[in-house]
Amino acid sequence: xxxxxxxxxxxxxxxxxxxxxxxxxxxxxxxxxxxxxxxxxxxxxxxxxxxxxxxxxxxxxxxxxxxxxxxxxxxxxxxxxxxxxxxxxxxxxxxxxxxxxxxxxxxxxxxxxxxxxxxxxxxxxxxxxxxxxxxxxxxxxxxxxxxxxxxxxxxxxxxxxxxxxxxxxxxxxxxxxxxxxxxxxxxxxxxxxxxxxxxxxxxxxxxxxxxxxxxxxxxxxxxxxxxxxxxxxxxxxxxxxxxxxxxxxxxxxxxxxxxxxxxxxxxxxxxxxxxxxxxxxxxxxxxxxxxxxxxxxxxxxxxxxxxxxxxxxxxxxxxxxxxxxxxxxxxxxxxxxxxxxxxxxxxxxxxxxxxxxxxxxxxxxxxxxxxxxxxxxxxxxxxxxxxxxxxxxxxxxxxxxxxxxxxxxxxxxxxxxxxxxxxxxxxxxxxxxxxxxxx
Amino acid sequence: xxxxxxxxxxxxxxxxxxxxxxxxxxxxxxxxxxxxxxxxxxxxxxxxxxxxxxxxxxxxxxxxxxxxxxxxxxxxxxxxxxxxxxxxxxxxxxxxxxxxxxxxxxxxxxxxxxxxxxxxxxxxxxxxxxxxxxxxxxxxxxxxxxxxxxxxxxxxxxxxxxxxxxxxxxxxxxxxxxxxxxxxxxxxxxxxxxxx
Numbered sequence: 001x002x003x004x005x006x007x008x009x010x011x012x013x014x015x016x017x018x019x020x021x022x023x024x025x026x027x028x029x030x031x032x033x034x035x036x037x038x039x040x041x042x043x044x045x046x047x048x049x050x051x052x053x054x055x056x057x058x059x060x061x062x063x064x065x066x067x068x069x070x071x072x073x074x075x076x077x078x079x080x081x082x083x084x085x086x087x088x089x090x091x092x093x094x095x096x097x098x099x100x101x102x103x104x105x106x107x108x109x110x111x112x113x114x115x116x117x118x119x120x121x122x123x124x125x126x127x128x129x130x131x132x133x134x135x136x137x138x139x140x141x142x143x144x145x146x147x148x149x150x151x152x153x154x155x156x157x158x159x160x161x162x163x164x165x166x167x168x169x170x171x172x173x174x175x176x177x178x179x180x181x182x183x184x185x186x187x188x189x190x191x192x193x194x195x196x197x198x199x200x201x202x203x204x205x206x207x208x209x210x211x212x213x214x215x216x217x218x219x220x221x222x223x224x225x226x227x228x229x230x231x232x233x234x235x236x237x238x239x240x241x242x243x244x245x246x247x248x249x250x251x252x253x254x255x256x257x258x259x260x261x262x263x264x265x266x267x268x269x270x271x272x273x274x275x276x277x278x279x280x281x282x283x284x285x286x287x288x289x290x291x292x293x294x295x296x297x298x299x300x301x302x303x304x305x306x307x308x309x310x311x312x313x314x315x316x317x318x319x320x321x322x323x324x325x326x327x328x329x330x331x332x333x334x335x336x337x338x339x340x341x342x343x344x345x346x347x348x349x350x351x352x353x354x355x356x357x358x359x360x361x362x363x364x365x366x367x368x369x370x371x372x373x374x375x376x377x378x379x380x381x382x383x384x385x386x387x388x389x390x391x392x393x394x395x396x397x398x399x400x401x402x403x404x405x406x407x408x409x410x411x412x413x414x415x416x417x418x419x420x421x422x423x424x425x426x427x428x429x430x431x432x433x434x435x436x437x438x439x
Numbered sequence: 440x441x442x443x444x445x446x447x448x449x450x451x452x453x454x455x456x457x458x459x460x461x462x463x464x465x466x467x468x469x470x471x472x473x474x475x476x477x478x479x480x481x482x483x484x485x486x487x488x489x490x491x492x493x494x495x496x497x498x499x500x501x502x503x504x505x506x507x508x509x510x511x512x513x514x515x516x517x518x519x520x521x522x523x524x525x526x527x528x529x530x531x532x533x534x535x536x537x538x539x540x541x542x543x544x545x546x547x548x549x550x551x552x553x554x555x556x557x558x559x560x561x562x563x564x565x566x567x568x569x570x571x572x573x574x575x576x577x578x579x580x581x582x583x584x585x586x587x588x589x590x591x592x593x594x595x596x597x598x599x600x601x602x603x604x605x606x607x608x609x610x611x612x613x614x615x616x617x618x619x620x621x622x623x624x625x626x627x628x629x630x631x632x633x634x635x
Contacts, residue, residue, distance in 0.1 A: 178570075184509055184512065185509070186606065205510060206506065206509070206510065207506070207509070207603070207606045207607070209570055209571075209574075209606070210570070210571055225506055225603075225606075229601075230574075230601075230602075250599070252574075252578070252601070252602070254571055254574045254575065255571045255574075268571065268575070270574070270575060270578045270602070272582055272600075273578050273579050273581065273582025273583070273585075273600065274578075274582075275574075275575040275578060295579075296572065296575040296576060296579060297575075298571045298572050298574070298575045299569070299571045299572065312571075312572055318531070319531070319572055340531065340568065342568060342569040342571070342572045343569040343571065343572070356568075356569050358568070363567070363568070384567075386569055387569060387570075430570070431570060
């Protein structure tokens with residue numbers, strides 16, 4: 001039986017009202033210990049439904065939005081128990097409810113909405129109101145399958161973030177990661193950012209590692225010991241098709257990442273103890289060798305323009321970050337602090353690189369400018385934090401940490417603020433890779 | 440974080456310049472302790488070696504790889520009776536200690552006596568650090584053992600290498616006494632093939 005991910009679809013989105021006031025940016029800095037924007041997310045009004053499960057949807061859609069807003073770190077979502085109005089007895093349009101019910105409890109923003117269910121299909125209307133100015137800021141109608149109701153919620157939160165910041169949110173994305181699910185094997189998993197829509201990519205009862213996304217978000221490249229000799233596999237999520245990268249000679253293929261244009265792969269190949277970077281085509285054939293070193297050269301990550309690669313080398317005597325310019329072939333050392341810096345990933349914005357660094361006996365997440373200089377430490381070393389990965393907008397970082405005992409996945413802002421746990425499976429979840437934006 | 444909603448009287452607000460604290464990692468130094476390899480350093484030649492001297496029995500001496508052990512749910516332990524002993528490494532190192540060299544000399548003696556035997560050398564790491572780097576480090580450890588055996592006269596065609604990085608630990612607790620058992624190279628006798 002072929003494993004594949006069922007392609008989920010939100011059928012349509014329509015703008016209900018066109019008064020998109022431009023999101024003016026005030027120039028104020030978001031800093032630590034400051035105030036978050038107070039927002040209320042009302043349960044949704046049941047407009048018409050014949051299904052018995054509508055109460056679950058009313059709060060379920062609201063809960064999905066609350067999760068995203070809190071994960072962003074920019075909002076304080078007011079507790080539902082404090083809400084005065086009864087969502088089922090008031091309207092969802094301007095004038096059909098009393099803003100005082102919301103200003104009284106301290107809300108400055110308000111999300112209201114309603115939905116109707118017909119068979120398998122759901123139509124959801126969502127609106128963002130400005131409680132202070134008594135105005136509507138966004139109004140959208142979504143249609144889709146009932147089972148995809150969370151995706152509708154994520155899409156609307158992406159709109160809210162866009163209204164506030166001028167850049168859409170990233171809540172309609174997935175994370176690929178390695179999990180032992182509490183057992184002895186390591187398998188590749190994919191789930192939505194909120195932990196829903198879990199999908200197990202591999203189930204071969206061996207060791208599977210280093211998942212990375214294709215730039216179109218439709219495939220996962222990973223390495224596996226499932227056949228003799230470690231090599232890479234490119235798994236197409238929606239068809240279940242898989243391409244094996246057939247090793248050249250005795251080479252082991254340790255990890256790889258598709259280029260931003262999706263046409264090539266940069267991979268680490270190990271032969272006779274030496275690991276080096278190679279450029280491969282999408283079938284795993286070698287186009288050319290990129291490094292000529294007798295040491296360790298691993299964990300390549302592309303710059304967003306595909307012109308440079310950041311990677312780890314121990315050529316100086318300890319693992320450090322280096323940047324290779326593909327056109328000129330020149331390499332420069334990036335990291336100088338500490339004696340163990342690994343697993344770099346280049347920001348989608350292009351300006352910074354995030355990585356794992358050793359501090360004393362612990363590992364922490366750092367980011368450093370692509371120009372070099374002083375790194376920023378983003379996690380504390382009371383536990384280990386490893387394997388950072390950027391959100392597609394470059395404003396968030398996901399990583400793996402053992403701060404709660406086992407390794408779980410966490411998300412934080414790129415500044416290191418608002419660290420929140422994503423997964424809580426019975427096992428160790430490691431090596432996250434954040435998908436591109438998905439439709 | 441300060442939001443201008445009240446000042447601007449609007450939801451339209453908020454710039455999100457993110458400020459992180461600039462903080463260099465405190466300087467760290469490589470662990471310098473040269474750890475003695477865990478148990479059973481020397482007793483091998485009589486026990487395991489004797490068994491393998493003549494008429495190598497495939498059933499008894501063909502080893503299971505660590506991946507085979509993982510699949511069957513067994514700990515990847517090198518049996519005390521094995522003629523080929525594990526060697527051990529310091530954190531983030533793949534150079535051979537004096538103890539490791541002594542063990543490799545014993546392994547080489549046995550391999551020269553049992554010239555039909557082929558061996559896969561597995562490189563392993565402790566759990567610390569990142570998995571891709573540890574896969575490369577394990578490959579270096581296995582290769583270091585292979586090269587030293589070759590200088591001692593073991594034909595390198597008889598020796599293959601593989602790395603399991605930090606993925607198949609022998610000991611699973613998070614402390615140094617456990618980690619040092621995991622930073623090792625293992626020598627697994629592979630089914631012999633027709634002599635080349």
